[in-house]
Amino acid sequence: MSTQQPGSPAGREDSSAPERKGPTVVVAGGGTAGHIEPAMALADAVRRLRPDARVVALGTERGLETDIVPRRGYPLELVPPVPMPRKASPELLRMPLKVRDSVRRTREVLDRVGADVVVGFGGYVSLSAYLGARGRVPIVVHEANARAGLSNKVGARLAERVLAAVPDSGLPGASTIGIPLRESITTLDRAALREQARAHYGLDPRAPTVLVFGGSQGAQTLNTAFSGAADALGRAGVGVLHAHGPKNTVAVQEVAGAPPYVPVPYLERMDLAYAAADLVVCRSGAMTVAEVSAVGLPAVFVPLPHGNGEQALNAQPVVSAGGARMITDEELTPQRVIDEVLPLACDPDMLARMNRATLETGHREADRVLAKTVLEVAAQ
Structure with a gap:
């Protein structure tokens, strides 16, 4: 300082x-x-x-x-x-x-x-x-x-x-x-960087992959929901890159033969994190929504429940365009991840449609x- x-x-x-x-x-x-x-x-x-x-x-x-x-x-x-x-x-x-x-x-x-x-x-x-x-x-x-x-x-x-x-x-x-x-985001070619990005984070090169993050300090709601659903995600063949925050920890038991569930304190290379993912689950601060839209990454937004409802407003244009879905903080449970996020991650046709819709809202x-x-x- x-x-x-x-x-x-x-x-x-x-x-x-x-x-x-x-x-x-x-x-x-x-x-x-x-x-x-x-x-x-x-x-x-x-x-x-x-x-x-x-x-x-x-x-x-x-x-x-x-x-x-x-x-x-x-x-x-x-x-x-x-x-x-x-x-x-x-x-x-x-x-x-x-x-x-x-x-x-x-x-x-x-x-x-x-x-x-x-x-x-x-x-x-x-x-x-x-x-x-x-x-x-x-x-x-x-x-x-x-x-x-x-x-x-x-x-x-x-x-x-x-x-x-x-x-x-x-x-x-x-x-x-x-x-x-940042130019590293606006010029990002996710497809071209996919192999490098997954190798960088130790992810399965071919499995559907979900990126989870809750801001620089993490988000306890996201941490609890995804660690609780880790077994189901692994058995369904879905990999996870989960930034839990430097002051938090996430303990998950590996499923034999399943794609890795990779917990990290923070994401030092957001460009590679975006390139590695097929779907992101995250908060909806203005910068996060803008970056996700610019790179064309389908999203499930979980707005921060505090303040004046600003994060839900930030996400709404992308949700309305069909590029994202929204789940409230109180509704994001391990079961909701299993029921909604997991099937979405395994649906390449839906993800492709969301990708196109997201890009149309990006700047x-x-x-x-x-x-x-x-x-x-x-x-x-």
């Missing part, structure tokens, strides 16, 4: 380096991977389109960006976080001072790096970015979720352009482009589309 003070740069590139001919793009998407990864995918796409461009990330010391952004090779500028209280509290009374301080620090960063455009992806840092850029630097907003958050609702009122992953996000006038994704060009929009706004 970075120990630098707010306002100081991190990463391999010096964000206060001498001015270059290309535009300077400031991306604001800190806090969670769901905000940071689209920002990094945009950064990569901007640099592919304009190698002379400079991309600077704006974040806070609390978020995952202190690890992710420097590893991706981009400078990171830290400003004080302004988390929005969900209810009346003493913290709410201190909000004006915190906002003012964060906005002031943000403006200092924008002036110092010579920002030509600010691109916000939501989250704590985006609100400071929007208010700091207002009247000074043009703003582009991207909303990844099916239901827009407060920061992006504010930013949309100030922005030159507003874009969203799906229709009806709650941001008026937003253009639907999907979510910017492999979202990173390039957003990068072109951002560069056009910067040029103005």
Whole structure:
């Protein structure tokens, strides 16, 4: 975790380096991977389109960006976080001072790096970015979720352009482009990598294979359901690649002669995991739905049961198109896996139809589309 003070740069590139001919793009998407990864995918796409461009990330010391952004090779500028209280509290009374301080620090960063455009992806840092850029630097907003958050609702009122992953996000006038994704995902050829992917994870090269994961920390519901159904899956000739989370364990008894059931703490190569699978069972965060759709992988989504129902909304367009099914968290039991997931994994015709439907909902060009929009706004 970075120990630098707010306002100081991190990463391999010096964000206060001498001015270059290309535009300077400031991306604001800190806090969670769901905000940071689209920002990094945009950064990569901007640099592919304009190698002379400079991309600077704006974040806070609390978020995952202190690890992710420097590893991706981009400078990171830290400003004080302004988390929005969900209810009346003493913290709410201190909000004006915190906002003012964060906005002031943000403006200092924008002036110092010579920002030509600010691109916000939501989250704590985006609100400071929007208010700091207002009247000074043009703003582009991207909303990844099916239901827009407060920061992006504010930013949309100030922005030159507003874009969203799906229709009806709650941001008026937003253009639907999907979510910017890593090039390793958008260019993935699952069929070409299938043999290598299965060898990498120690999976059967020919058996129907289900990929199971519940996010970076795993999901207890998925772990319990699939470990409980492991014997039935093995006897039916179905292999499993199961990422259970680094703090969890999954114990399954091998079935003699059956395809391997491979439990791993996490998936260090998501591209190979997607290529190895015929079917995925997973949560339905915005980034996960976007990646699964982009690579054309049939899915059974199990939305996280907390929050405002956002994950179910994220999954619904793919389910409606016929590319996925949805099972609620409380309904996912070992028996439900046996009754629904197992027959689906063994039905290649249905999986082929779902594959085609899933691809039709995917947006492999979202990173390039957003990068072109951002560069056009910067040029103005």
